[in-house]
Amino acid sequence: MDNIIVTREVCRYFGSKDTQVKALDHASIEIQRGEFTAIIGPSGSGKTTLLQLIGGLDNPSSGQVLLDGTNIADMTGTTLSDFRRDHIGFIFQAYNLIPVLSAEENIEYIMLLQGIPAAQRKGRVHEMLRLVDLDGLGDRRPSQLSGGQQQRVAVARAMASQPDIILADEPTANLDSKTGVALLDLMRTLNEEHNMTFVFSTHDEKIMERARRLIHLQDGRVDSDQLK
Amino acid sequence: MLELRLAYRNILRQKRRSLLTGISMAGGFALCTFSFCLLEGGWGNAVDIFTLDHTGHIQIHSNDYHRRPKIHKTIGERESIEQILTNHQEITAFAPRVYAPALAYANNQTRAVRVVGVDWKLEPTTSRLRQKVHAGDYLDNAMTSDGYAKAMIGAGVANTLDIGIGDELVLISQGADGSIANDIVMITALVGTRTSWDKMNVYLPLPAAQSFLSMGNRVHEYALQVADSNANEVVARSLQTEINHINPAITVSTWQVVEESFYRTMQSDKQGNYFTMVLIVFLVFIGVLNTVLMSILERTREFGVIRAIGSRPIAIIRLIFLETIILATLSIAAGVVIVTPALYWLLTTGFTLPTPIEFGGVTFDHLTGRLSLFVLTVPALLIYVFAALVSILPGIRAARITPQQAMASH
Numbered sequence: 001m002d003n004i005i006v007t008r009e010v011c012r013y014f015g016s017k018d019t020q021v022k023a024l025d026h027a028s029i030e031i032q033r034g035e036f037t038a039i040i041g042p043s044g045s046g047k048t049t050l051l052q053l054i055g056g057l058d059n060p061s062s063g064q065v066l067l068d069g070t071n072i073a074d075m076t077g078t079t080l081s082d083f084r085r086d087h088i089g090f091i092f093q094a095y096n097l098i099p100v101l102s103a104e105e106n107i108e109y110i111m112l113l114q115g116i117p118a119a120q121r122k123g124r125v126h127e128m129l130r131l132v133d134l135d136g137l138g139d140r141r142p143s144q145l146s147g148g149q150q151q152r153v154a155v156a157r158a159m160a161s162q163p164d165i166i167l168a169d170e171p172t173a174n175l176d177s178k179t180g181v182a183l184l185d186l187m188r189t190l191n192e193e194h195n196m197t198f199v200f201s202t203h204d205e206k207i208m209e210r211a212r213r214l215i216h217l218q219d220g221r222v223d224s225d226q227l228k
Numbered sequence: 229m230l231e232l233r234l235a236y237r238n239i240l241r242q243k244r245r246s247l248l249t250g251i252s253m254a255g256g257f258a259l260c261t262f263s264f265c266l267l268e269g270g271w272g273n274a275v276d277i278f279t280l281d282h283t284g285h286i287q288i289h290s291n292d293y294h295r296r297p298k299i300h301k302t303i304g305e306r307e308s309i310e311q312i313l314t315n316h317q318e319i320t321a322f323a324p325r326v327y328a329p330a331l332a333y334a335n336n337q338t339r340a341v342r343v344v345g346v347d348w349k350l351e352p353t354t355s356r357l358r359q360k361v362h363a364g365d366y367l368d369n370a371m372t373s374d375g376y377a378k379a380m381i382g383a384g385v386a387n388t389l390d391i392g393i394g395d396e397l398v399l400i401s402q403g404a405d406g407s408i409a410n411d412i413v414m415i416t417a418l419v420g421t422r423t424s425w426d427k428m429n430v431y432l433p434l435p436a437a438q439s440f441l442s443m444g445n446r447v448h449e450y451a452l453q454v455a456d457s458n459a460n461e462v463v464a465r466s467l468q469t470e471i472n473h474i475n476p477a478i479t480v481s482t483w484q485v486v487e488e489s490f491y492r493t494m495q496s497d498k499q500g501n502y503f504t505m506v507l508i509v510f511l512v513f514i515g516v517l518n519t520v521l522m523s524i525l526e527r528t529r530e531f532g533v534i535r536a537i538g539s540r541p542i543a544i545i546r547l548i549f550l551e552t553i554i555l556a557t558l559s560i561a562a563g564v565v566i567v568t569p570a571l572y573w574l575l576t577t578g579f580t581l582p583t584p585i586e587f588g589g590v591t592f593d594h595l596t597g598r599l600s601l602f603v604l605t606v607p608a609l610l611i612y613v614f615a616a617l618v619s620i621l622p623g624i625r626a627a628r629i630t631p632q633q634a635m636a637s638h
Contacts, residue, residue, distance in 0.1 A: 057536055057631045078540050085538020096533040100237035105230060110537050112230050161538070 003066075004164060004197050005031035005054055010063035010073075012049050012220075023049040025220035026063070031213075033164070034195040036188055038202055038211035045217040047201035048169055054199065055167045056084050068164055085113055089158030091168035091200070095150040097142040103153045104129065104138035110161045128156035132186060148179035155187060159196065168200035172207050184210040235550035239558075242523065249519045250559040253611060256512040257563030260505045260607035262570055265597035267501050269574065271494050272598040275457070275483075278490065280356050282426070283483045284323075284451030285460040286467065291477050293448060294486050299328055299404050302446035308474045309450065316470075318454050318463045321353035324447040326437045328409075330401035332430060334389045341385055341430045343399060345437020345447075354451050357419070357431070364393040364417030369433045372414045377436035379413035382420050384427030391415060399430065403442035411440045509610050517618040520552060524622045532631045541627035548623035549616065556615035560608050571597060 012024040024046045031037055039047045052058040053065050056072045065073045067087060075083060084090075097106045104125050111121040129138050132152040142150050151171060158166045168187070172180030184207050191198045200211075208214060216224040239246050279285050287294060288309065293301040303309065306324065313322045326345035331338050348367040352358040358366045367378055379397060386392060395415050403409040413432060420426050438444065454463045460482045468480040484491040524531070531544055578596030585592045597603075 052632065055536070078542075081535070081538050081540045083538075084536065088538075090533075090536055092533065096529070098234070098530060098534070100241060101230075101234060105233070108230055109234070113537070113539050113543065118229070157537070 002033045003030045004033040004068050005029070005199065006064070006066040007050070007054065008064040008066070010050075010053060010065060011061045012046075012053060012058065013061045022220050024053070024060070027217070027220065027222050028063075029215055029222060029225070031197065031199060033197055034191070035197055035199075035213055036191045036211055037197075037199045037213040037215060038208055039199065039215045039217060040202060040208055041217035041223070042203060046220040047203075047217055049220075050217065051167050051169050051199065051201055054165070055088050055090060056080050085110070085161060087164045089161060089163040089166040091151070091154045091158050091166065091171045093170040093173045095142065095147070095154050095174070097150055097153055097157070099142050102139050102141055103134060103145065103149075103156075106142070106153055107157045107160045110157055114161055124160055128160050131159070131190065132156045146179075147175050148183060151175060151179075151183055152186065155183070155190070159190065159194075163196075165197045165199065168198065170201055170203075172202065172204060177204075177206055180204065181206055181210070231547065232550065232554070235547055235554055238523070238527075238547075238551050239555050242526075245519060245522075246555060249516055250555055250562060252512050252515055253556060253559035253615075254563035254566060256509045257560050257607050257611050258567035258570070260509060260610060261563070261567045261603060262574065262597075263501060263505055264603045264607060265571055265574055265599060266595065267498060268600055268603055269578070269597035270592075270595050271498065273594075273596065274494070274592065277592075278487065279453070279457065279483050282355055282451070283487055284354055285454045285457050285483055286319075286452040286464050287481050287483070287486050288450040288452070288467070288471070289448065289479050289481065291479060294479070294481055297327065297448070299402060299441065299448075302326075302404065302443060302448055303450070303475075303478060304446050305474050305478075306445060306447065309471060309478070312467070312470050312474075313450065313452065316463070316467065318456070318459065319452050319467075320455050321350070321453040323347055323350040323354035323451050324434060325351075325449045325451060326434065326441060326443060326446075327448050328401050328437075328441050330399045330409075330430070332385060332389060333398040333400065334391045334395060337389050339385060339388050339428070341381075341399075341428050343401065343430050343432060343437060343440070344426075345432050345434045345441075347434045354453050360419050360424075360426075361417045362419070362421075364415070366417060367431060367433050369435055372416070374414065376412055376414040377432055377440075378416040380417040380419045380431040381415055382427040382429045383418060383422045383424070385430060386415075386418055387422060393418065397430065399440065401441065403440075404446070405442045407442055409440050409442060411436075505607075506610065509614055513614040513618050516552070516555075516615070517621070520548065520618060520622040521625070523551075524548070524626045527626075528629055528633070531626045531629045532633060535629060536631035544627040544629075545620075545623035548626055549619045552615045552619035553612065556611050560611055563607075563611075571599070575599065 007027055007029050009026045009028055010024055011026055014021045014023055027050060039050060041047055053060050060073050064071050072083060101109060107125045107128050108121045129135055132155050134149060134152055172183055175183060187198055188210055190196060202208060212228050214226045215222060290301045290303050313319050324347050328343045330341055330343045332341040348369060367380055372378060391397060393415055397413050397415055399411050399413060401409040454460050464480045464482045471478050471480060574597035578594060580594050
């Protein structure tokens with residue numbers, strides 16, 4: 001079994017004593033390389049918190065988060081930044097593109113952070129734009145793109161650094177259902193063609209249908225884990 | 229390049245705010261440059277007048293004559309010293325002089341004067357003595373038809389003794405050998421004005437003064453002009469080394485040492501002005517700091533995203549630094565455009581003072597600017613240093629933003 005993501009008894013508490021909120025409560029999951037997994041559950045069930053812990057954006061109160069065998073729960077500072085940069089791609093609900101950069105530049109920026117030479121960056125940018133079917137729109141700023149197009153740029157940006165895992169927090173929440181389904185189809189195609197591990201959160205029924213595995217969270221606990 | 233583009237475009241996000249910030253920086257730069265140019269010009273003119281009027285850029289004396297003048301503190305090795313001065317590439321002119329206090333008698337009145345012996349040929353190459361003659365003829369070594377040495381007197385001597393060109397003047401002093409020196413000289417020219425520093429001077433040809441004071445061929449001073457006045461300290465040091473081989477008791481001093489009080493006053497005034505300028509730029513940059521902090525606050529989420537995708541904190545600090553430096557560069561460019569016509573006017577026309585000011589025997593009636601490496605570089609450097617400093621705090625603040633905080637701030 002090639003588990004790329006393993007969480008062991010992960011807890012994440014906010015606040016203290018009387019006001020303590022258990023966002024995650026001993027959540028343990030294992031995700032294999034190349035899986036296309038949806039984390040589902042109602043609002044407040046801990047989906048975003050789990051994704052943030054897997055993505056190294058937050059540290060657990062207890063437990064372990066192992067990415068490809070490395071426990072990132074103990075990482076801090078530049079080590080964690082570098083790990084995120086090189087191993088994890090993020091897709092955010094609100095796209096979160098840099099508004100003053102064009103689509104091409106947004107995709108290129110993460111490679112700049114990786115120290116990839118300019119010529120190589122340019123080549124990969126065009127490849128990514130082609131993959132997300134945005135050929136010819138690379139010079140547009142985010143404000144000149146539709147929501148669906150912006151999210152595809154975000155997908156391209158997430159893939160540009162050639163990460164092991166792509167984490168997407170409610171990637172379709174700001175899109176209409178048709179565009180959302182199209183985006184999921186695109187992500188699934190990329191998953192199949194590039195064997196890239198995708199983990200995304202959603203509470204949209206139509207989107208869940210596209211996932212191959214559903215991990216259901218309830219009150220911070222893994223309620224069910226269903227392989228389709 | 230992408231990082232530069234990002235920084236540049238971030239500046240353009242809030243065009244009006246960046247414009248206002250840029251204008252304040254450009255204004256600070258222009259004000260600094262103009263003030264420094266005026267300051268350099270004002271004091272530069274004063275130094276020129278000072279050094280060309282009498283002092284020269286460098287002076288050579290025996291021992292500490294320049295601090296404690298005594299008639300017997302003389303330079304005897306003239307031939308060797310003049311050979312060094314003639315051969316030195318940086319020295320453009322030199323003139324030997326002798327000085328002595330004396331009593332001047334005429335029309336049944338006596339006044340204390342200063343006798344100055346000058347080489348009538350070399351002195352005009354070193355000072356403006358010839359130009360200051362406003363009546364009569366400039367000195368020469370020839371005797372008058374009555375057998376008297378020629379003399380030029382300051383306006384104060386002429387006025388207090390009520391004498392003029394063609395009158396005889398009796399001089400009484402102490403010779404360098406301890407003897408009583410006395411002589412009669414014929415006034416052939418009037419020098420300077422009633423307010424000029426040399427109003428009580430009596431100029432004699434060098435041989436006549438040496439004879440009057442029983443000095444033989446010795447002199448009290450050499451005044452020197454150098455090609456680059458800013459390099460006079462270097463020239464003075466090299467001269468001192470050379471002259472030490474002849475006589476280590478001979479001292480080579482720059483005008484800054486000879487006219488120490490004037491130099492200190494000038495330096496104090498300059499430093500006061502520099503401090504004021506730095507203070508103005510500092511106040512300008514408090515506004516800039518506020519702008520940069522505001523811009524960080526507005527982009528909290530964006531910095532969070534950049535941190536989330538793997539940017540190191542230092543990359544965020546670098547981005548803020550770049551933004552501030554680019555804005556500073558654009559402001560300096562605008563400042564150059566603003567200040568260039570003003571500088572041109574200051575350099576070519578300048579201010580005419582409604583009332584001339586006299587300071588240290590030098591009269592100023594006109595102020596023009598002067599360009600120097602200092603004037604051209606320091607204001608820009610000041611802007612860049614402050615820009616770099618004010619980018620540190622916002623940079624650190626931006627770098628400390630965690631992705632989680634950023635997402636929550638939306």
